[in-house]
Amino acid sequence: MASSSALKRWLRPEVYPLFAAVGVAVGICGMQLVRNICTNPEVRVTKEHRTAGILDNFDEGEKYSQHLLRKYVRQRSPQIMPSINNFFSDPEI
Known part of the structure; x- marks a missing residue:
């Protein structure tokens, strides 16, 4: 019973732009996180690269x-x- 009232409250057409804005912000943050982990020369994820020290x-x-x-x-x-x-x-x- 409580979940149906929450759906009625949050899934209205007025809230769609808010969901879109938050979704875009989360997408940008996720993209930056993946970019930093994969391509940043100062970030070392594997053990072999961490032992290299400062390059x-x-x-x-x-x-x-x-x-x-x-x-x-x-x-x-x-x-x-x-x-x-x-x-x-x-x-x-």
């Missing part, structure tokens, strides 16, 4: 830190809406 592998660190998204964003303007920002900040006289 000075700068090429691998550079490859990890300069990923594809960062390379894509580097050439873009740091503004979210540049046309609106330019309209309000550079008025024509």
